[in-house]
Amino acid sequence: MRAGRLRGMPTAFDVRALASTVRIELDDSLNSAEQESIKAHWVDLAHHEDGEPDRVIRAGLGDLSPAFDGSFPVRADSPEGLAQRITSEITIRAIGGLRGEALMLHASAVALDDGRVVGFVGPSGRGKTTAVQALGRAYGYVTDETLAVRVDGSVVAYPKPLSIRKRPGVKATEPASTLGLRTAPTHDLRLAALVLLDRRPGVDDPFVESVPIIEALSALAPQTSHLSALEHPLRTLLDTILTTGGVRRVVYAEASSLPSLIDDVLRTIEHGAPMLIDIPKLSERDCGCFSDDVATQSNPSGAEESGVYWRASYVDALTVDDALIVQVMGQVVVLAGVGPILWLAADGLTELELREIAMRQLPEAPAGVDVTGVIADAVQGMVDTRILVRK
Known part of the structure; x- marks a missing residue:
C-alpha cells in the first residue's frame, strides 16, 4: 500500500466472457474511484443473473495474499496496469472455458445486421483493434x-473493452459503447469471411486478394488458441476456410479504407475444391504404408536398429491435394x-531405406539433381521440426 492512498471498500462484479461467467473481486488497495473506473470498463459485458461464476479473479495493487479458495490472483503496480492485467x-x-468446443482465432471481428461475421486475423501489432475501431461504427462490434467459432460455423461474440495504444508500451482500456461502436446482433451470428490483415505503408489503392489454401492454413494455425484440443483440429480449420469461400488478404495502408472493402471481402471467391484426405491416427510403428517397397530384416533380439527414423508423436495429419499437413504440439x-x-514411410527405417522408397515413388529426377542430397535435407528438416525422430 502506497503512503497517502485512501482505501476503498472491496467490491465485486460479474461479466459474461464468451461462454463463461467471470467474477472480478477488487480489494481495498484501490480507492473507490479506481474501482468504479475498472468496473466501468466492463459495462458492455456486465452480468447480473444469479448463480455462481465459472471463474473468480482477485485483483489489487501490490502484493496479494495467497488464494486458497480457487480464485486467481492478479496484481499490478498501478490502476492502469491492473486494468490491462484484468482484461488479459x-x-x-x-x-479456457471453450477449450475443445470452438475454433478460437486471434482475430477481431464485426457483424452485418443479418448476422454475417467478418474476422480479421493477425498477430499482435497487425492492426486488429484499429480495424474494428474503423469498422465498428458501420457494423456491429x-x-x-478472440473470435470463437463453433464447429457448426456459429460465432460466440466477445465484445470486450478495447485495448488502445496511447503511446509505446502504454494502453488504455475503453468499452466499445463509449467509443461509439455499434452493438452486434445478439443471435444467429455466423462466420462469413476470414481476412488476413496486411498493412503496408504507401499503398494508395487498397485491395483484396485470395490466399491459396496451404498458405491460408499455415497463416491461420499459429493464430489460434487450444487448436489441438479440438477432436479434428486440422479438418476443423480447413473446413472453416472452405465454408467461408477461402481466406482473403486485405492489403492497405490506413484503417479508414477498410469499410469500402467489406463488399469485396464478402464476395465469394471461387476456388477449385481441394482434395482432402484424413490420415488415421498412426502410432510410431503401425502404418505399413510402404511395407512392400523395402526388404525387412528379421531381428530375433527385438532390439531397435540404431540410426532409424520414426514418426514423432503428433496431434493430427491431413493430406491437402499433394501436400501433407502435420500438426505437432506448438x-x-x-x-x-x-x-x-x-514421413509416412518412417516406421523404423534407415535413411538408405527411406531413400529407396522415395525413389520408387517419385518420377525420375531431372539431370543434375542430387537426389541423395535432396532426401537427406528433407529428412533432416523433419527432424529439425520435430515430426521425425532418429533413434
Whole structure:
C-alpha cells in the first residue's frame, strides 16, 4: 500500500466472457474511484443473473495474499496496469472455458445486421483493434481479440473493452459503447469471411486478394488458441476456410479504407475444391504404408536398429491435394514434394531405406539433381521440426 492512498471498500462484479461467467473481486488497495473506473470498463459485458461464476479473479495493487479458495490472483503496480492485467486474465479464462468446443482465432471481428461475421486475423501489432475501431461504427462490434467459432460455423461474440495504444508500451482500456461502436446482433451470428490483415505503408489503392489454401492454413494455425484440443483440429480449420469461400488478404495502408472493402471481402471467391484426405491416427510403428517397397530384416533380439527414423508423436495429419499437413504440439508443418512419402514411410527405417522408397515413388529426377542430397535435407528438416525422430 502506497503512503497517502485512501482505501476503498472491496467490491465485486460479474461479466459474461464468451461462454463463461467471470467474477472480478477488487480489494481495498484501490480507492473507490479506481474501482468504479475498472468496473466501468466492463459495462458492455456486465452480468447480473444469479448463480455462481465459472471463474473468480482477485485483483489489487501490490502484493496479494495467497488464494486458497480457487480464485486467481492478479496484481499490478498501478490502476492502469491492473486494468490491462484484468482484461488479459478474463480473456484467458474465457478462452479456457471453450477449450475443445470452438475454433478460437486471434482475430477481431464485426457483424452485418443479418448476422454475417467478418474476422480479421493477425498477430499482435497487425492492426486488429484499429480495424474494428474503423469498422465498428458501420457494423456491429463482435470482438477485438478472440473470435470463437463453433464447429457448426456459429460465432460466440466477445465484445470486450478495447485495448488502445496511447503511446509505446502504454494502453488504455475503453468499452466499445463509449467509443461509439455499434452493438452486434445478439443471435444467429455466423462466420462469413476470414481476412488476413496486411498493412503496408504507401499503398494508395487498397485491395483484396485470395490466399491459396496451404498458405491460408499455415497463416491461420499459429493464430489460434487450444487448436489441438479440438477432436479434428486440422479438418476443423480447413473446413472453416472452405465454408467461408477461402481466406482473403486485405492489403492497405490506413484503417479508414477498410469499410469500402467489406463488399469485396464478402464476395465469394471461387476456388477449385481441394482434395482432402484424413490420415488415421498412426502410432510410431503401425502404418505399413510402404511395407512392400523395402526388404525387412528379421531381428530375433527385438532390439531397435540404431540410426532409424520414426514418426514423432503428433496431434493430427491431413493430406491437402499433394501436400501433407502435420500438426505437432506448438506448430503446424507443411510437407510437399518428397516430404509426405518420407514421413509416412518412417516406421523404423534407415535413411538408405527411406531413400529407396522415395525413389520408387517419385518420377525420375531431372539431370543434375542430387537426389541423395535432396532426401537427406528433407529428412533432416523433419527432424529439425520435430515430426521425425532418429533413434
